[in-house]
Amino acid sequence: MSELNARASGPSTMPRHSGVYDVAVVGGGLVGSAIAYGLRRSLDRIAVLDEDDVAFRASRGNAGLVWVQGKGLGLAPYGNWTQSSAALWPRLATELHELTGIDVHLEQPGGLHPAFSDAEFDARRQAMALLMAQPGMTPYPWQMLDRQQVADLVPGIGPALRGASWTPRDGTVNPLKLLRALHAAFACCGVDYLPGHGVQSITQSNGVFKLVTARDVVRAKLIVLAAGLGNRRLGAEIGLDVPVRPQRGQVIVLERTARTLPIPFTTLRQMDEGSWIIGDAHEEAGYADKTTGLPVLATLADRALMLLPALQHVRAVRTWAALRVMSQDGFPIYEQSRTHPGAFIATCHSGVTLAAAHAFRFSAMVAAGAVPSDLDAFSTRRFHVPQPA
Incomplete structure (x- = not known):
């Protein structure tokens, strides 16, 4: 055929x-x-x-x-x-x-994984170096960026950010x-x-x-x-x-704005139509797929505001939870x-x-x-x- x-x-x-x-x-x-x-x-x-x-x-x-x-x-x-x-x-x-x-x-402009402390920054650098050194791993370009280097890529980045790992892939x-x-x-x-x-x-x-x-x-x-x-x-x-087992994630969606985020973070992205998605929860909560909780959502929101303080003026329009399909490893x-x-x-x-x-x-x-x-x-x-x- x-x-x-x-x-x-x-x-x-x-x-x-x-x-x-x-x-x-x-x-x-x-x-x-x-x-x-x-x-x-x-x-x-x-x-x-x-x-x-x-x-x-x-x-x-x-x-x-x-x-x-x-x-x-x-x-x-x-x-x-x-x-x-x-x-x-x-x-x-x-x-x-x-x-x-x-x-x-x-869109494949590259991506950033944020770190908000020296400990997070060092742990991320060590994890990326260990990943690339594994036998059989095909290495790809990556770099640890300090706060100023991230600010050069993402205007309006917050002062609490220590830095981020970056790859072009x-x-x-x-x-x-x-x-x-x-x-x-x-x-x-x-x-x-x-x-x-x-x-x-x-x-x-x-x-x-x-x-x-x-x-x-x-x-x-x-x-x-x-x-x-x-x-x-x-x-x-x-x-x-x-x-396989369920792992719950929670997401916050913010209202549409003009597109201002040129490169996505693992925890924050802006959709093609302008809405924002915040998410990075990993909960072992069984099959409770529709349950969202204020403690998790508040943590997600706090870290998003640490990345981009201007988001404090953008309204949340909905939240949801969904189940990842996780194997034993x-x-x-x-x-x-x-x-x-x-x-x-x-x-x-x-x-x-x-x-x-x-x-x-x-x-x-x-x-x-x-x-x-x-x-x-x-x-x-x-x-x-x-x-x-």
Whole structure:
């Protein structure tokens, strides 16, 4: 099938194919949608099975960072995988705009990670140096900037800032427009998007998977589990122990202003339409995804004002909480089941940053029927290393 072989179709709540799909992707968030978008290059009959809007939606609860710096400390292949995705992002943004007319507003001006004390500054410098010195890590440019150097990049920076780490590889995208563009691409390219099809059970017989959903039965030759926190339960259905847990983040959104922040921080960014997003919470709070708390929000607001004091005159318009999908060690999981060949799993907490890698690299692996050895570091086998007697 040619890359842009479009079969005009709209979202459906029921499968249009009475037979067997080439692949069924379980999960319609950013991870599953990016994979399905890439799969349409090689396969004709693709279904994306999604839950209802009551599902946990990490794809709608993030700041839209396309972020490289700091990724991979403790697992160099993750740093390299992240770099490869950031490098592919311009291609993804361009393709989506040409195909759907939706501009996801990719900007990659570099990024800053703030430090408000000598201790924070030194700890960040040591962590970045350790990251770059890891065996197998592909180094990239980075620098520790003092307060004046940050002020030269960001007008109006507060006096409380000690400095920041900086890399030229970081950037931002509008995550809601990204999810919309991926789903619009489904309609352009004949991918069946099936909401209300939360998967209840998975079996395999004679090389075909049977997925019993809340509404129907879907059959496919290949499946990809990209269901976020649901991958723990679904992974067990294909013989994989997937140790993922929820980690709550909280976000403050400020009203729109003229665009004045030329480079994003890990904790503060300005959207393409002018609104501001503040966020950096990491809470172990179980599945309480809708709970926001004043102590956390107050800390987020205080640190944002330390960065840009002028924000004290900008009104907060809403707050929300969402759940990150965190593995046992915090790194992604990519694997094909050994007991159920043709069943793949993809789990990560960086669905925005890794969207391009999922669209152009991981999807090709699924279509080829194998995860190559250079991704062995991301398999669940790392959680089950025998301990010495």
